Amino acid sequence: MGNKQFKLTKLALALGVSVSLAGCFSDNDNNVDIKPPPEPTQKVVAPPTDQVVEKQAGSFSIVVTDSLGNALADDVTASITFPGNPATVLNTAGEALGEDDTTSAAGSFAFTVAEIPEAGLTFDFVVTANGFLSNSGTVELTADDADVAELIRLTPRTLTQEAGKAPIIATTSALTDLKDADGNDVTVTYTAGTGLSLGGAGSIELNKKLDSTINAGKAAGGVKVKLKEGTKFVAKNADGEDVELDELPTLTVAYFGNEATGFAANNGTADDNANAAADSALDAFPGGLALTVAAPESEDAANVSGSFTTGGFVAIELVDSQNRKVKNFGKNADNQDNTLEVAMQVDAKTVNPCPITLPEGGDLAAEAAKAFDKGVCTVAAPVARPLAAEDIFPVWSYDEDAGKWTFESYGVVKANGTDDTFDVVVEVNHLSYWNLDFFTYIIGADKCPNRRFSFDIVDSAGNPSQQYADVLVEASGYRLLIGAYNRTNLAKGTFRNPPSFPVKLKMMKDGKNILDSAMDKDGNLLGGAATDGQASAVNFPNLCSLDGGKLTLTTAPAAPIAKNLTPQFTCSNNDAGDVPATPVSTPTIAQLFRNDRFVKTFYPSGTFSVNLEQAVAGANVTYKVRYKNPRNNTWFTKDIGLNATAETLDIPVTCTINEVPVTGTGGN
Incomplete structure (x- = not known):
């Protein structure tokens, strides 16, 4: 039983x-x-709500390209530092910066701030990458511009000139490959303590010059770096102490033309009104040409803000096999600093905005003091003129760690027997960027009462502009580009410490000027350009006259397409569960690119809208978004359609999978 x-x-x-x-x-x-x-039971994937971050008061992002505006290669990792390590800079999760937050292989960085005081926030930054010369910039956050961006350009250590590209040339050479002044081979050896031995040659040199054919009608110039017998190569160790290298370093020299020839040739022409270079050597100037330097003795301040007018600049690096950079050249037998000779060829079309000439037999320091103090022009109303032989030219150097320019000495312009360039020779006792520059600033509050002022930008129909257009200000040896990405509001522009010399202004879109006219705050036309629908470069004897004024564009394109985008965390392991998790939206930073050019930054709390300009007949317009995992420095790129269809910006993460009882399967 x-x-x-x-x-x-x-x-x-x-x-x-x-x-x-x-x-x-x-x-x-x-x-x-x-x-x-x-x-x-069943496997349930938990939504990644724990990854969502809190939105902060403001943000800024940095896009890094090479000196010609191209994206960095996928195998290039860039690093960013903030001199002084300001604690107010946070990562996109709203936390203190960690090491992973300051390196990126995507060509982008993004940061946040917890609050923006009434006076605003300003941050200097320095960007470096292997195989490139460093560069620096400054970002400013205010209550009105709480989410901003900057584009920074890095110059490769080796760069061949190309037709139609910015006049920059760079090369890296072994010292054993250099020759003497007559072009003869030299036996080059080096012994720590004794220094460079040149077999009796006295010196070796590297000579780089812009190709006159490639740069015809655009730029002229070059540089020659001369190393002398007995030169020592001294770097800094981790404690900041001098350490002499025990091997020969390699020499990198990059020269950047100031494009004075092109400015002089095009100024006021029909082509000048319609066009402007999309990329310029001046765009690669470390820190930009609008900057702050040590104030002259006449000012009751530590610093003054103004503008450089450059005669051209050069970067010089000596680096050994351990990537140790030479900082100075030791001492000679008389305990004096060893120096390198740097001879720069300056474009003869360069304009001198603070002219003072060294008379024959005159004392350089005494004559320079009549127009300069610490390299800063102190003439109340200088009258610019073309550069001439025997002009005194201030020489500046760049501290790449601090991202600052420092006045060094004065050079004298010399005729060299050519029609297109002058020579300026200086002795340098350390390495960095070296720059021939006139620094001028607005003297007297009556000249520009509001040294930070804004203006409106409207389309040809008088409506606030919604176009991704850039404000471009130019003069001989000067260029300031205020990109659409610099402006929270596309219908507004802001100048901070405007140049004190005459400039011309354009609004650039896809390489074309679309500025019709400019008016002051009272409705008076500025710069002689009528509102007639024709593109014009508006000339400003004093840019401050635009304070509170208005720029009118030649175009009134069709209303942009509004497209909603949602940055969201998604579970990459959803397939491993029986019940998948739904995505969770999050605040993050996104960058919009139009035809592969960076045009706008966004810092939304969730779903946000971007305006996509409709393509004109025959034009091909593409858009993509680069966006960030706010929890780390991982960036994603997505092509988005030129339509109003909403899309998601997915950030994949590994989610928790819980095994839970099956519910809702019982009978009656």
Whole structure:
């Protein structure tokens, strides 16, 4: 009997028959306990709500390109530092910066701030990458411009000139490959303590000059770096102490033309009104040409803000096989600093905005003091003129760690027997960017009462502009580009410490000027350009006259397409669960690119809208978004359609999977 009962019990279980007994299933004959079937469970993927970050008061992002505006290669990792390490700079999760927040292989950085005081926030930054010369910039956050961006350009250590590109040339050479002044081979050896030995040659040199064919009508200039017998190569160790290298370093020299020839040739022409270079050597100037330097003694301040007018600049680096950079050249037998000779060829079309000439037999320091103090022009109303032989030219150097320019000395412009350039020769006792520059600033509050002022930008129909257009200000040896990405509001522009010399202004879109006219705050036309629908470069004897004024564009394109985008965390392991998790939106930083050019930055709390300009007939317009995982420095790029269809910006993360009881499967 018992055996039959056991078999019946097994059969009942197999058929799914439910038998209810007190405590357990029991075989009375064999005293066997039979446990009930396990409760069914399922794998549920938990939504990544723990990844969502809190939106902060403001943000800024940095896009890094090479000196010609191209994206960095995928294998290039860039690093960013903030001189002084300001604690107010936070990562996109709203936390203190960690090491992972300051490196990026995507060509982008993004940061936030917890609050913006009434006076605003200003941050200097320095960007470096292997294979490139460093560069720096400044970002400013205000209550009105709480989410801003900057584009920074890095120059490769080796760069060949190309037709139609910015006049920059860079090369890296072994010292053993250099020759003497007559072009003869030299036996080059080096011994720590003794220094550079040149087999009696006295010096070796590297000479780089812009190709006159490629740069015809655009730029002229070059540089020659001369290393002397006995030069020592001294770097800094981790403690900041001088350490002489025990091997020959390699020499990198990059020269950047100031494009004075092109400015002089195009100024006021029909082509000048319609066009402007999309990329310029001046765009690669470290820190930009509008900057702050040590104030002259006449000012009751530590610093003054103004503008450089450059005669051209050069970067010089000596780096050994351990990537140690030479900082100075040691001492000679008389305990004096060893120096390198740097001879720069300056474009003869360069304009001198603070002219002072060294008379024959005159004392350089005494004559320079008549127009300059610490390299800063102190003439109240200088009258600019073309550069001439015997002009005094201030020389500046760049501290790449601090991202600052410092006045060094004065050079004298010399004729060199050519029609297109002059020579300026200086002795340098350390390495960096070296720059021939006139620094001028607005003297007297009556010249520009509001040294930070804004203006409106309207389309040809008089409506606030919604176009991704850039404000471009130019003069000989000067260029300031205020990109659409610099402006929170596309219908507004802001100048901070405007140049004190005459400039011309354009609004650039896809390489074309679309500025019709400019008016002051009272509605008076400025710069002689009528509102006639024709593109014009507006000339400003004093840019401050635009304070509170208005720029009118030549175009009134069709209303942009509004497209909603949602940055969201998604579970990359959803397929491993029975019940997938739904995405969770999050604040993050996104960058919009139009035809591969950076045009706008966004810092939304969730879903946000971007305006996509409709393509004109025959034009091909593409858009993509680069966006960030706010929890780390991982960036994603997505092509988006030129339509109003909403899209998501997915940030994949690994989610927790929980095994939970199945619910909702019972019968009546």
